[in-house]
Amino acid sequence: MTTQAVPREPQQDRSRATRGRLLEAAIDCLASNGWAGTTVAVVAERAGVSRGAAQHHFRTREELVTAAVEYGSEVRTAQMREHLSALAGRRPSTLEVLTLLGEMYTSPLFRAALQLWVAAGSDAQLRARVVPLEARVGREAHRLAVEALGADESVSGVRESVQATLDLVRGLGLADLLTDDSARRSRLLRQWAATLDLTLHRAEAP
């Protein structure tokens, strides 16, 4: 991305690239090693960045990990918007949208976020940092789902159904944590899509 940007200070470019590598490495590290196995030093090594340079960007693991989950969510949301707009004006089917959401919530990013959420559950200082982040990420996911599904939230029950869909895929993400749950997940999303279609459609034409 940076190569296509307006020319800027090479040093600033390098600094941005280093930051990006650290954020990507933090997501991978959290997703595979868990919270306890993720420190600034471990992530720096994974990213091929000196420990000093990493510390320059992120003083603590908490700073690094929250920034990584925020960054990852933005990238992932942008990718999903791109994917949806690549459909060239055709409204994606409910099942297509659910399948994309299902992928989003079984990705390394979801696993990384889960590690952060769970660690924040027993650490008041971390919780104060994570709660507003969770709210932002949640709102963005909701907006994306509403747009993608073409849901009319002014109709009674529709808002709750979209929210339930996001809670469902979050639960499916959890179910995929220890074993490959993809076969069950597709059966289930097919059924959920049929039910959701009824709700969205019934709501449009009561």
Next chain:
Amino acid sequence: MTTQAVPREPQQDRSRATRGRLLEAAIDCLASNGWAGTTVAVVAERAGVSRGAAQHHFRTREELVTAAVEYGSEVRTAQMREHLSALAGRRPSTLEVLTLLGEMYTSPLFRAALQLWVAAGSDAQLRARVVPLEARVGREAHRLAVEALGADESVSGVRESVQATLDLVRGLGLADLLTDDSARRSRLLRQWAATLDLTLHRAEAP
């Protein structure tokens, strides 16, 4: 419970009681302190049991914590069955069942189980122990939900809808981890109960 049982060796009784106290304390400890803050020593202190006695029952944190989640799930399932049978033959409404499930998946037991699942995600040895436990707990929760909802799984789509209900409440449990999500959860479960009623009913009389 043990006081009403057939008389047995007092020492055996004491041993069972000690074990039970350790298991309860392990659930509370995991739910509030997280995985890193839960060791056999910390749980022993919380349970008012000597470290030696605790080690006699559970050699490692992994043993203690898996036993605690299994025990907690059995107790919680038995409580829910009792609650349902106290309705004296009246079939509980779908919303009543969903509300009970929602409580089950926002309890300290769910938080404790979540800590265990997430820790197992980055520890192969622990995963080998947790995967069969997760499967057993999942099957039991599914059976309970089917019974409580009076769902006929021979009808197409019903099994998936019951499973989706459990994945949904699991996602709701996650949403309740850092902030009180109860108001949103009840709106959402009310809406899902209405949808699920249609699915179960439509399936019964096509």
